[in-house]
Amino acid sequence: MLISASRGYKELPTLTAISLDQINRALSSRLTPWTDLATAATPSTSTARPTRPPSQSPSLPPPFQTSSPHHPGLPPSPRGRYPFILYPSSFIRACPNSNATHRTHHKLVSIHRKTRFNLPRQGLRKMSTLTAITSSTSPLASAFKKQKVAIIGSGNWGSAIARIAGNNALKLSDIFEYEVSMYVYEEDFNGKPLTQVINELHENPKYLPGIKLPENVVAYPSAAKAAEGATLLVFVLPHQFIRSVCTQLKGQINPEAYAISMIKGVEVKDGEISIFADVIEETLGVECAALSGANIANEVAEDKFSETTIGHREGEKGKEAAELFFKLFDTPTFKVGMIEDVAGVSLCGALKNVVAIAAGFTDGLGWGDNAKAAIMRIGLLEMKRFSEEFFKGVKPETFTETSAGVADLITTCFGGRNRKCAEAFVKTGKSFEVLEKELLNGQKLQGSETAREIHEFLKARGKVDDYPLFKAVYSIAYEGIDAHDLTSKL
Ligand SMILES: NC(=O)C1=CN([C@@H]2O[C@H](COP(=O)(O)OP(=O)(O)OC[C@H]3O[C@@H](n4cnc5c(N)ncnc54)[C@H](O)[C@@H]3O)[C@@H](O)[C@H]2O)C=CC1
């Protein structure tokens, strides 16, 4: 794979010959002992790669005796050329001229020294606007540009994940920009706009009360404003709102951004079914992964241990995106696993909500733990069979071995909102619509809606009877069938 730096830059024909592999190897060893810096004023033709012993931590360089007008603090460039050297990132940060352009410039210098291209000073200056490199989605670009994160959604899970992303952005400040923006669907909270309350209190008292958000998480009432300049977009809205938010974002986002869907639901439209990672990719033209797992939001927000799963696309871009999202979310108490299976991860998250409704029915009926375990076993098999029948390339192990699969099914059937509302459905006879309003304080139920959507999809194919548990949930929720009939056809 070659990098093209052709745009307006005739003096550097050799640049087109730098392979990504070379550059990545250079970047992976970009820390250099300061002793190398001390000899920087002497041009070197050495090809040896400067490396830092693992035990040695970087410290500030000795002050340079001389300075150049362009970069005070850098050694003069002998014969108009920079010496062969890699500049440590801490030095780049310490450069008195340390604005974003110069940091990029220094890193370019580092790479070109490493790859033994002696570039004229004038050329290097032009390279600070080298859009062909800095705007690409290559690993090189990731190394140059800090990632700007936007969380699209701010409900119960949206706020919990914004807290994690905000904290990790602060910790990994060489990878992520300081601010993590968060789209908040504006509403009134005790006479004030919710965005204002969140930005003043650094807490979302409506959807995640009692949990502090880091100060770098900033709420915006416009999805387009929150997503402005973002290179990493995190979609975490109830599934019924994704289409309308994607419409607001269409044409407004960086087409080279990576997205991830944390939405647990599917879209059924004109008899076809889609996962939301695909909807996002198709509507916005950005590569989209999926994250799902056994992740009751309040527990995650309290740093109680849990695992989660990123499902990523195949190929280099898919892996690169997953690795960036891994860095954004992984913490000692929120352990991220990865699998190349966007559809499997997404479908696990959507379909387990239907099974959790059935599990809630068993609670409402007072049937006990054995009955619930049976529902979960049968439900897992239907989830897997449905996914394999209607989606290509879904991996069986996603269902049986990852947090997105069996683990999320268990947690939702015991501790989720779907279970809770389904129990109340049996006990009170009220509709799910009413119970959502009464019990969830603005949070949204996904399972009852998904049961209806799956039924519509299967009906269009004459396959309703092939999935008896999904059918029973639909019939009880929407057709007035007695909950006691839940297991009669299983
Ligand atoms: N809460 C949880 O424990 C977990 C939830 N999830 C999934 O994450 C997704 C998001 O869930 P939560 O963050 O919990 O949301 P939530 O259930 O708290 O829903 C409320 C959110 O919807 C927003 N909203 C209401 N009307 C809207 C509209 N017309 N347009 C746009 N937004 C609107 C509200 O402002 C609020 O942010 C769902 O698919 C859910 O299944 C995934 C893992 C855990």
Ligand SMILES: O=C(CO)COP(=O)(O)O
């Ligand atoms: O997805 C969840 C846990 O992983 C939350 O499930 P509920 O929407 O049923 O609360």
